[in-house]
Amino acid sequence: MTTVGPGRPRKQQAVRPGATARDEILDAAAELFTGQGFANTSTRAIADAVGIRQSSLYHHFSTKDEILGDLLGGTVSTSLAFARAVHGESGEGRQELAPAARLHAVVLFDGSQLCSSRWNLGVLYHLPEARAEVFQPFMAARTELRTIYGELGQELTAVCDSGAGLGDTAFRLVESLINLRADGLISADSASTTADTVMILAGLKRELPAVRAASSELISRFGDVPDLIAG
Structure with a gap:
């Protein structure tokens, strides 16, 4: 299992473009926001699309x-x-x-x-x-x-x-x-x-x-x- 930082395990290998986990989160959010709408996208869905825990997402962004x-x-x-x-x-x-x-x-x-x-x-x-x-x-x-x-x-x-x-x-x-x-x-x-x-x-x-x-x-x-x- 790879990690995105101390105490922030990643569920899987990175599958999105980006030099950092923050970049991957932005890429996943961009796809979801443009595909299914901002209101219909949860932070959990974004985290799942990146392959990280929802709590790890909050290490990079405090809100949607x-x-x-x-x-x-x-x-x-x-x-x-x-x-x-x-x-x-x-x-x-x-x-x-x-x-x-x-x-x-x-x-x-x-x-x-x-x-x-x-x-x-x-x-x-x-x-x-x-x-x-x-x-x-x-x-x-x-x-x-x-x-x-x-x-x-x-x-x-x-x-x-x-x-x-x-x-x-x-x-x-x-x-x-x-x-x-x-x-x-x-x-x-x-x-x-x-x-x-x-x-x-x-x-x-x-x-x-x-x-x-x-x-x-x-x-x-x-x-x-x-x-x-x-x-």
Whole structure:
């Protein structure tokens, strides 16, 4: 029998991805919350899915809400760190393409996170429980991300013939990928198609190749963001 720490025996060998028991708990909870709902999932069910005792789960998380808070935060933290970095990047080249590339990169990166994560955790955004005060750190991070979208949209509107509210439209289009994924309609290019659509709405269809190239450069430069999150 393996163990997860002193006095915390595991029922079986680890069967879930994750470097730690905490990671495995989050993975199991993500599967159960997205598959059968938050309210219908007990901490005992999560512990069973990991192969640990329920008491061992409480060594890592004191409540089910705490688990949900970690999962919700994880859906935003990486995209927010990337958006912060890109938002402060002045870029080079044609004046209108710098803000276009920034918005395209944020849409593409954020959309890719939502499309490629192991579980479709975005479906948890609309849980009534997610509006509780305990989840305010997640809500604040999501609001900041939406604000950056809005500011990037305003920058682009200022230099090209695009309508007001472009940033908020982009944010809504990205989050629509959550529902498309839930319906089984996500493809390998869904995120890139969404980013291109935002540029077309901005009136930059002819400039798309140049925007994509500049966007790709930003993602190459800032796409590895663990250090940004930690900082």
